[in-house]
Amino acid sequence: MVSDSSKVPWMETTGPEEIDGEQAPPMAPRSQLREPPTTKRGARTRAALVQAARKVFERDGYLDTRLTDITKEARCAAGSFYTYFANKEEVLAAVLLEAQEDMMHPGMGRVQDADDPYAVLEASNRAYLEAYRRNAKLMGLLEQVAQVEPEFREFRSRRADAFIRRNARGIAELQARGVADRGVDPMMASRALSGMVSVMAYNAFVLGERQEGGTPADFEELVSTVTRLWANALRFPGHR
Amino acid sequence: MVSDSSKVPWMETTGPEEIDGEQAPPMAPRSQLREPPTTKRGARTRAALVQAARKVFERDGYLDTRLTDITKEARCAAGSFYTYFANKEEVLAAVLLEAQEDMMHPGMGRVQDADDPYAVLEASNRAYLEAYRRNAKLMGLLEQVAQVEPEFREFRSRRADAFIRRNARGIAELQARGVADRGVDPMMASRALSGMVSVMAYNAFVLGERQEGGTPADFEELVSTVTRLWANALRFPGHR
Amino acid sequence: MVSDSSKVPWMETTGPEEIDGEQAPPMAPRSQLREPPTTKRGARTRAALVQAARKVFERDGYLDTRLTDITKEARCAAGSFYTYFANKEEVLAAVLLEAQEDMMHPGMGRVQDADDPYAVLEASNRAYLEAYRRNAKLMGLLEQVAQVEPEFREFRSRRADAFIRRNARGIAELQARGVADRGVDPMMASRALSGMVSVMAYNAFVLGERQEGGTPADFEELVSTVTRLWANALRFPGHR
């Protein structure tokens, strides 16, 4: 399984529910969800709608998606949509809810030396970036929606905050151990460095797909660069 | 005036026209622009429309803005809009064009010791963040539009690239002088660190306005944190 | 039934599908047609729209007809129009398509002596003119639209050509049998004489309705005049 992350708790290696031991933000904004379908047939239709919605959202973007595009893709009537969702936002919430699992549990893999902060950091970054890449389209979608629907902006912020707080704790711990620069506020540093990684991920995997010029550099180079800069920024000792 | 920035060229301290000595990206995407007004009255109306557009865009967001909201704000007839602009995109382009000056020439102010890379970096960051704060609503608008109109996404990317290339040159130079870590690719590092600063700015000045929790920390703390992390990340020597 | 018209093939006595044995032009230009309605109710609404469109077109002319005039006449909402048609052109196409049957199969009736070219010609002209009169308003509409929409101009031309070619064959056959003047090119003669008849029909039934001066002469006189002139023009033998 995963190495003992309690020693050097780092970035998004676990689900948000556990982060900071606080009540984690729900993956999707709470909305007055409709009654879950009671019959098998209903469940099937609902699932088809969610799957279709994800496909269409990722293909056309949130704004350009019409409800009928979704029902058409799901091979059901326009009216059926309203049996399960009140509006576009709600399907999107359902889509995100379904993707939550994979997006939040990157699965960091083994780390040889769990006591080596640099190794842990690198593994954590790699896991994060891999998860981002896997769900790139959805992440791009989330960015778009956050610009448009306050509910989802709110949600995105809470999610980011959770990660930031978590990383801040990691930084604070390293500072306590004398391994990290004590001259910076852990929260501020975490905001900056977590932000740095997520911007890189966004540029590489969301924008990179669309442009030819700004193609993502080699994945490993991406991992090593952000890791090195992060480690340097905190003045990890004895490095190169 | 400003210290000799040729020695330590840094972030967005100058207009994009000068960046890299290349042809800089226009602040706003050129579209088939209408004839500029020939009379005084025409100029007045056009200006009123641009001003109204900025106000309404910043208040309601790009998408929720109706053309009639703009003309109403400008106190002119709906049809008059089309005398000067072909559509919503074009007014926005005009709005950005007008803001360009202030957004691109942060005006770095005096720096005590132009040979001290740290001091230069800090001044540059401060200037950038001040400009961002001054135009926060517009920057937020740009982020929104970039998610929605490919033209503006393109534009934002080109603009970011210009800054990134410029900072990359600064990094490369410091590496050559032995002042910066040679273990990272200048472009990659620039992408990461420039991104770090802009995310911080976005969170502080665009999102910060809207939320209560994530309020922007003290401005000076923001400046010093990103500067310190940036300097550390590149392993500026002799710091603490 | 109809006399053996293979002997003296003549004017528009049959549907265009059979004309020249070639693929006949469709009565109305095909455009990206919408899905035909699947339910009874849908079929009813669509039919109501087509009927309303014909009525309004004939009353107000193509150009002066607003889409809402049609939906109002059909007693349905403005938006419903787009369930079945993409635009005004498309309803018109549907209107023409529905009228096609009657307009293209004049139903020539019996002819005493099918071997008498003059009798056949006269019957053919009468059938043509009767059909024209029956659909006078629609023919006038078509003339108007042809001046305005290239698609329909094209369509009208193809339709006319089909008749012209057919009549040209009839003329050529009579020339071969020594019954018609060999000094004229069959196609040219057909163009001229077919045109002559259609102009007369247009003037009598389309313009005649509107004016008082140029009232259509007695219908029978019309038939006999064009027939006689046509027969003379080709020098049918032994006449008077």
Place this chain on the structure above:
Amino acid sequence: MVSDSSKVPWMETTGPEEIDGEQAPPMAPRSQLREPPTTKRGARTRAALVQAARKVFERDGYLDTRLTDITKEARCAAGSFYTYFANKEEVLAAVLLEAQEDMMHPGMGRVQDADDPYAVLEASNRAYLEAYRRNAKLMGLLEQVAQVEPEFREFRSRRADAFIRRNARGIAELQARGVADRGVDPMMASRALSGMVSVMAYNAFVLGERQEGGTPADFEELVSTVTRLWANALRFPGHR
């Protein structure tokens, strides 16, 4: 000059003013014409507008022409239009008025034997078709406008009637001289045959320009065909 057309008065060889000795229809519908310009400058502007209108009408069609297209072409301000014309119809009237001269006086040229009805007819047809060809675009324009503006439909009808009556007189005379079939009513025959020629002209010179397939046959063939058919239709004696 022109041969003595009083002997065999034929088709449109003279201006409509003289036709039938009746009060001829004005080339353009009477409208409340504005005061003619008093200054030289005014006359120049007006002339420029008329010339521009003709060019634009012929290029874009009556309906697709916007008033500003005309003023732009005339290099004057939009408002200036209303100094001379009340609306689009009025400029068109002015355009037609100016073209009247050339369109109505085909200039038949010499005819060897003015007593030979066939020769006269042929010369007349040639002159008519040449004039039609010279003014093809304008004739096409007139057809279009007639479908759209009742005033011009009216005008076109009156103009056609004048020719028809004139040709009818010619036919009646030949009937009296025993040269033409007495079995047809002169007016009816004239309607049919005059219509035949004008349709041929329209197809050849107006539609022919636009299509590649239906190109006008050789001009001389056109002349000889309609002449022959016309002569045959009236049973001119002793022909071939």
Place this chain on the structure above:
DNA sequence: CATGAATGAGAGTTCATTCAT
């Protein structure tokens, strides 16, 4: 007279949502 900006009624079109079947 010329100018060219201002006007505003009116047309076409979209699509979330409802509802009878």
Place this chain on the structure above:
DNA sequence: AATGAATGAACTCTCATTCAT
């Protein structure tokens, strides 16, 4: 539960005509 047609508010855009300069 499913269907798919019906609805109508909302929005953009055009252009003849007016009018202050």
